[in-house]
Amino acid sequence: MLKIAPSILAADFCNLEREIQRVHTGDWLHVDVMDGVFVPNLTFGVPVVQSIRKHTDMFLDVHLMMIKPAHFIEIFAEAGADLLSVHLEAGNPVEIRAALDIMDRCGVKRGIVLRPITDPRAVLPYLERVDLVLVMTVEPGFGGQALMEHQLETIRQVRGFMDQYHPECDLEVDGGVDLKTAPKVVEAGANVLVAGSAIYGRPDPAQAIADLRRVCGG
Numbered sequence: 001m002l003k004i005a006p007s008i009l010a011a012d013f014c015n016l017e018r019e020i021q022r023v024h025t026g027d028w029l030h031v032d033v034m035d036g037v038f039v040p041n042l043t044f045g046v047p048v049v050q051s052i053r054k055h056t057d058m059f060l061d062v063h064l065m066m067i068k069p070a071h072f073i074e075i076f077a078e079a080g081a082d083l084l085s086v087h088l089e090a091g092n093p094v095e096i097r098a099a100l101d102i103m104d105r106c107g108v109k110r111g112i113v114l115r116p117i118t119d120p121r122a123v124l125p126y127l128e129r130v131d132l133v134l135v136m137t138v139e140p141g142f143g144g145q146a147l148m149e150h151q152l153e154t155i156r157q158v159r160g161f162m163d164q165y166h167p168e169c170d171l172e173v174d175g176g177v178d179l180k181t182a183p184k185v186v187e188a189g190a191n192v193l194v195a196g197s198a199i200y201g202r203p204d205p206a207q208a209i210a211d212l213r214r215v216c217g218g
């Protein structure tokens with residue numbers, strides 16, 4: 001089932017409640033947490049996730065672009081995240097496993113993320129115990145970049161691994177998804193599409209969401 005996840009990174013942060021309302025026809029709300037170390041940009045942290053939770057029932061898909069994510073899993077879970085995803089490059093395997101263990105304990109859905117540079121085979125040790133794999137189709141840190149076409153091959157490979165080891169796992173794609181690229185990533189095997197500028201950059205975000213579904217045949 002195709003899911004559209006509007007990214008609030010492209011929203012007007014001065015009026016988040018209104019901005020979230022404008023994308024309420026989306027399936028998930030994608031929330032980008034950046035620490036200024038793992039990526040060269042800063043966004044927001046726990047208090048903002050807590051406030052968002054008070055104002056929407058949407059499924060909160062929280063993408064952690066930070067080092068040492070294990071330390072923050074419980075706090076973000078308590079703040080109201082429904083799914084947390086950690087970058088495989090953000091720690092060593094022991095730290096990644098620790099982060100997933102804490103997600104289990106807190107009852108949030110578990111995601112792992114791959115930067116464009118990372119070999120798709122890196123997901124294999126974790127695949128059977130995660131709910132989602134997020135394949136980045138841009139270098140993480142900024143919205144509005146063009147999708148890296150070579151990542152279509154990564155999506156294909158990850159989908160192949162899922163077919164083999166965990167068919168119910170979601171495959172999310174983040175970065176440069178728009179009306180032109182969305183059908184390509186779906187064809188390659190993605191079923192959750194994050195979109196920031198392609199949704200908030202349009203005068204009518206609800207129409208943008210409907211258009212994304214339409215071009216993907218959903």
Ligand code: DX5
Nearest residue numbers: 007140141143144176196197
């Ligand atoms: C980038 C973020 C994305 C961002 C995507 O590092 O992880 O979620 O919002 O923005 P667009 O859709 O504009 O590429």
Ligand code: ZN
Nearest residue numbers: 032063174194
């Ligand atoms: Zn993101």
